[in-house]
Amino acid sequence: MTETTVAVSPKIVEPTIFDLSSTGRTGVTFPEPDVPLAKLPTSLLRKDLPLPELAEVDVIRHYTRLSTFNYGVDSGFYPLGSCTMKYNPKINEDTCRLPGFLFTHPLQPVETVQGNLALMYQLQEWLQEISGFPAITLQPAAGAHGEFTGVLIMRAYHRARGDAKRIKMLIPDSAHGTNPASAGMTGLQIVQIPSDARGNVDLEALKAACDDTVLGMMLTNPNTLGLFDEHILDVTKIVHDCGGLMYGDGANLNALLGIVRPAELGFDIMHFNLHKTFAVPHGGGGPGSGPVGVAAHLADFLPAPLVDIVEEGSDDTPPLFGFVTPKQSIGRMKAFHGHFGGGMVRAFTYIAMHGPDGLKDISQYAVLNANYLMARLRKAYHVPFDRTCMHEFVAEGRFEGSDVRALDVAKRLMDYGFHPPTNYFPLIVHEALMIEPTETENKDTLDAFVDALLKIAEEAKSQPSLLHDAPLTTKFGRMDEVKAARELVLCCWLPENGIADI
Amino acid sequence: MTETTVAVSPKIVEPTIFDLSSTGRTGVTFPEPDVPLAKLPTSLLRKDLPLPELAEVDVIRHYTRLSTFNYGVDSGFYPLGSCTMKYNPKINEDTCRLPGFLFTHPLQPVETVQGNLALMYQLQEWLQEISGFPAITLQPAAGAHGEFTGVLIMRAYHRARGDAKRIKMLIPDSAHGTNPASAGMTGLQIVQIPSDARGNVDLEALKAACDDTVLGMMLTNPNTLGLFDEHILDVTKIVHDCGGLMYGDGANLNALLGIVRPAELGFDIMHFNLHKTFAVPHGGGGPGSGPVGVAAHLADFLPAPLVDIVEEGSDDTPPLFGFVTPKQSIGRMKAFHGHFGGGMVRAFTYIAMHGPDGLKDISQYAVLNANYLMARLRKAYHVPFDRTCMHEFVAEGRFEGSDVRALDVAKRLMDYGFHPPTNYFPLIVHEALMIEPTETENKDTLDAFVDALLKIAEEAKSQPSLLHDAPLTTKFGRMDEVKAARELVLCCWLPENGIADI
Amino acid sequence: MTYIPISARERDAMLATIGAKSLDDLFRDVPAAHRFPKLDLPPALTEMEAAAELQDIALSNEHTRGDLISFLGAGSYNHYVPAAVDHVLRRGEFYTAYTPYQPEISQGTLQAIFEYQSLMAALTGMEVSNASHYDGATAAAEAVNMAFAQYRGKRRKVVISPSVHPQYRAVVRTYIQGMGVEIVGDDPQGDLDAGPDALESLIDDQTMLVLVQYPDFFGRVFDYTKVIAAAHSKGALACVITNPTALGLLKTPGEMDADIVVGDGQPLGIPMWFGGPTLGYFTTRKSYVHKMAGRLVGETIDNRGQRAYVLTLTAREQHIKRERATSNICTNQGLLALASAVYLSLLGQKGLRQVAELCYHKAHYAAQKLAAIPGMKLCFGDPFFHEFTLCLGRPAAEVNAHLLEHGILGGYELGQDYPGLKEHLLIAVTEMNTKEEIDTLVDALSEASHD
Amino acid sequence: MTYIPISARERDAMLATIGAKSLDDLFRDVPAAHRFPKLDLPPALTEMEAAAELQDIALSNEHTRGDLISFLGAGSYNHYVPAAVDHVLRRGEFYTAYTPYQPEISQGTLQAIFEYQSLMAALTGMEVSNASHYDGATAAAEAVNMAFAQYRGKRRKVVISPSVHPQYRAVVRTYIQGMGVEIVGDDPQGDLDAGPDALESLIDDQTMLVLVQYPDFFGRVFDYTKVIAAAHSKGALACVITNPTALGLLKTPGEMDADIVVGDGQPLGIPMWFGGPTLGYFTTRKSYVHKMAGRLVGETIDNRGQRAYVLTLTAREQHIKRERATSNICTNQGLLALASAVYLSLLGQKGLRQVAELCYHKAHYAAQKLAAIPGMKLCFGDPFFHEFTLCLGRPAAEVNAHLLEHGILGGYELGQDYPGLKEHLLIAVTEMNTKEEIDTLVDALSEASHD
């Protein structure tokens, strides 16, 4: 007798677009050619085009259904630490879709796109005013792309001074993974700097690491613990004293609008995440927009091109905006000019609607909300660095005498209708639950969230299986991640099969 | 000991917008006045303004959640007989929102709205060509409004001939409720005409009812059984012979595009439902658009104003469109010009995209789909009038030896992911299930629907409780309709309470 | 292009199941002589072509958000609609659903309408609202129908103020054609200065309804408490047609003891859209609910103990009562009721009050500046809300033509409806009109007064 | 206005819970000297004002759907995007979600990306696709990184064709700054006629990657089978940058045995948007999947036996591997991957082929007409796809200025990147260009040639 495993085929909640395909359908047709037909290059034609065939109604129903399997900020509270999941005002969705923005080509003569250029110029100026950096590039596509830009600028700066021996980047142990990854892409060595007992950069360790091989330091402040470094001016001074440059990861800028200009703290360079601080929606993963601001001594190294006034205006003529290339530019970070439509227009609209006081309110209330949550939760959840936090804080998702883990708490929150916080980051906290409420949530929501977490803390002791098995009320349960990695089914179409029937 | 009933307070799935209100919030603010303030009329000011207070995020989350409690054509198959729940192409949603349409005022000088008027004129012409009626008013807001318009025109026609004794309207027993209701609004007596064994108008009964007190007849063809009257030419002749006029309820026009022009069958007047035949979405109840077409002898009675060419164009100038008033117009049916943006623009886009062949395809495939469903279902569900149907058909939701009713079948269909068909209409079929698939559904969907209904027919015998208790898998179960009618809680705000806390 | 997803192969298989040979086969009941007419229509456009064509058509209009400065009101108003409103309306589950006849899977629509009803009741100061009428004019006509039903046809006189919107009065006249009802009081040639007091003498024991407008067609704000009391003293009902924006500021018809409040909901989050679709709202006292037209949503619970909503008192409606229904209305303005609910939720009490005040102050600024132009004057005095009547001292059509040359829609020419007001413009000012625009109007009119 | 829903009363209660006296109290860690700077920014606009301001800005552009006729391509293309695409993107559940780290409540995004991956694999003829890069240029740079990782830094030469998009070549150069990598072959002053054969001699056993473009920057279509084989014979990888629209018609890089296919997804349902955001796609062979950058979605099941999707092989990524990650990418172009999935689902094989053919035929019609103008000629021969290089016989900038006066964006001036091509325009034609528009261009250029 041979043992056979009967493969139970999985239940299909929603077929894929390939599953739904049927020969002869189409969702859109195009006009017949209004020109004579040219001969097609026979030897260069593809054999088949294995795309699915569906009517518009099928496509709409499919993606409408898929959307309901998702949880977004529009669904409810989304306190995902480090991600600043604030509410995305609907007006931004309309302004970024104005035909004058949607349908301008990136290579049009500048005379025909003065609106776009004026907007970019204005945005550069606003970001300068907010951050204190006198020069800005809007080109980087996201935070990590901004970091990479920054590291290249730091490298170019030292080399332009004839100093090629700086090969180390100092990065705190609490840093986001993109920081070391970005530095690594330029071949730098990463030196990890520990945090001290209050969650600050360990100054002794920092001093020890600083020498003339240090290119600079990448620091997030407030850091990923949600803490403002109590010795920030010392940190930046120590690094500067060894000739290094200070890079600021601006992912946490939502705590600092109108609170402090990062440039004044000693940072030489910083990226913005327009998709965090300035309400560009996250889109299920992107696109973002990661402008970079620099101190005067780094301005010449910015990627090209930048927007500038190329002909001064007068009383009755507006200035002419155009593109310029910084003298010692590191080059181009991507094709064209950055995430104009999806990123800059939305962020511009958002900043314009807030003004100086509104921006300060954002940060004040983001910090208020975080401290409020922390104050109400700290009895039930251990907060390892227990001092006034900024816009977020980190608690531990573990309980004495219980085998419940942060992951379980996170999943159980789904049953209460909330998106879980970030978990297992930053790496220096055990069973981290990183909670960032943002300023756009009201007290009722915060209270309901606290109530759920307190309930869960009780459940962790009284009914831990509820947490281990969670989520129970969502459309999908926990995933077999091992199977995914082992079987590696990464698409439902494979060349040898044509359209796969799964 | 007194018996007390403990009122269990109901579970609130989603609070109302009043429940969610909290003092001091607002979803949108407006600029401060840029003009000097005028004195407010103190004695005429309201005491309080008991509207809820919410932030934009709360409003968006609330209505986003509510939307997910709904089932629309975008969610799945919606074979609601008599309603023509076809797919609503997304392009229509964009064209009707073009700024040139959204932001034109109905009383602008005609010179400034030639686009709107040209569109209306063209739509009038297209509806004329499709229906065979030489004159059209676009003013009526919906089907019932069109009917009322039509009845007033019929009445005005006879009175203009000096004939005021016609006080009866003939209406088949299969008619939609709006037909007698519309006739009733003008004070007419309704004479109900029975249907014969094949679902046609009973000719003998019709003849017997026809005399010189008959204003006319209102007939739906194909009728609400989905059947094309086999003696339609006889019917219209009999009514005409007694001096009556034939009104066509055009709700079922989706079966006739490019198949037959209603005017050629002897109808004198007919309304269109742009929200059925021409893909204007139903909006959860409206708005619709119910243009009315009339034969030449009724054109002078149309409501005012109509769009016409008021100055002929030439080779190099386009014609000038304007408004005109028919000589003996019944007057105005509503303010302004009808449902321009939401109705006419969408219908115009839809007709333009179909052209003559596409329109005929619509009706052919709508009829194909209905007959296919009927053919596959007739073994399990009794079809009382069992002949080739048009775009819909009526089956019975009852089974020998089972106490299952049409309502139970309808509710059980929800568990299979389908919207139920219309039930208990038309009134002349017991336990009616009126099924209209429309042309926009594919065979896979139709087959899945049939499979579900066949399964349900089995369940009706084997597990009737499944049907009685259905739906089980939806967010909400069956409703206590008696409680609603008895307690009559029609709003969550009452003057004496201010904002009610429920 | 079409939206038909059936391939030729599938079609043939389906025909075989049916037992038909061809599609044509299915139409044998259609008289052969008339079967399959060739339609003389332009050939089908693809989506891409249709999008371009419609854009061309829309561009050949001059609209009020950039092309023209507008002071046109007279029943359709240029208000700002917050972006969030349309974002809700674009949810497919809302706009592609039918009337919520299956409550288990229609709670979205049902709760939204329940909220709309609550908001409209709160706004107008009344107890119940239905789920909407086609527009303000038809809602007014349905008020007449309701009064007729209330007195079972035993009273047949309606007193209407001449300063009710002319198109509303026209629609009421159309609606009552078969009812044997008499309308008195609204002579457009009569004394327009008289105000509501003049109506009192017309009310008698044959009167079923008194119909007034608030603010009236000329923008004037009257307290109707007295005329409503007069109506009640004769046993008649009173209906006030109201601009809902004004209710952000002004005393409610409810406070004046009105029996019915109707009006057009367009100012509440609905674009002007060349006049439609908008929505007609209808609120009344609970005691009249069984006589009311239109759909009603009521609160209940489902069989799982959850709060839920259903269409209720449907026995009033055509699909049950047929010719004895309170109205023939079926399809209504559901999606626009949702729009108004979202609009009112977003603005809340603060926002709506702000809009109302902006309209008020800007209109008063404009009125004061315009009245200062030599030869021009305000036709009626204060209080007015956001519309006022300017006497130009020369034909309004001429003046408007002059303004149009300056890119200004100058206002509504009242002579179209009131023969005595050929030199009068009805000028509307909303929160959308900046001081600069008003000053532009003033300049252009001053210039015109010099010609 | 702000979006902060906390009233003063609530704020005070919250401060009390925290044990702080004021909001300012919360910021004592911020160095006092720098705390609370006054920001010199314009005062806040309300939504209504912002909407008007942004409309003004947008209107001060001249766009390509009405204002200007456009023949600009060079990496951004004016295609028709079916209305349904944006309707899907506007679903709040999609666009307001984060990266799908919590798969139980992110199956919408996850399945959509899985479908995107499948569609891109099918389109390019490859086995796996990641979930997107920032754009085509950065995807090309990541291909270089992948090749570098594949050879663990032991090979350091990249052969790049000079007819790869100049901006892509620039981005690759930026990316490799710290890597000690050498680029050969792409001298813009070199022989541009040579085609891919010229690259073969540059490939040696130090070569890690050969990078070509298909169709190339000048619109030419080369079969790269031979150069790819040459790369393979030296142990190097080959990457083909591809315009996805062309793959509706043309042989896939997969069929040519490419190892990596990258490109910009903008033509697949993404508006030009002044150049971004678009998306970079990246497909490769399954054997390279562990070296690949970016997110990957894989199929699995959940604990209820339901088919489901998760992010997989995350150990390649920065949040796990930090400096040893395959790339630093985190936020990608998720929503635009969804756009492309919807676009491809709507068009299907028939639609995409139709678009590709329309581009092809219209471009050929334009090329033939333009080449017939005295003094003008095509710089390179057939086959080309939807872009071609026109030699004008006079400075391209002059000609373009003339065309702009006629409301025409005449094409890309190649002299900006290729000093030898100062008299050359790169002209793109898509399904959006009607014959009439092409004829207008021809007329305007004929006129220019007479000047």
Ligand SMILES: Cc1ncc(COP(=O)(O)O)c(C=O)c1O
């Ligand atoms: C602290 C921190 N730094 C950097 C990043 C990277 O930004 P992006 O995802 O925009 O590339 C993130 C994103 O989550 C972050 O939280």
Ligand SMILES: Cc1ncc(COP(=O)(O)O)c(C=O)c1O
């Ligand atoms: C046969 C029939 N007639 C008339 C109507 C009324 O049309 P409307 O709802 O547009 O007023 C309907 C609507 O369902 C109908 O099905």
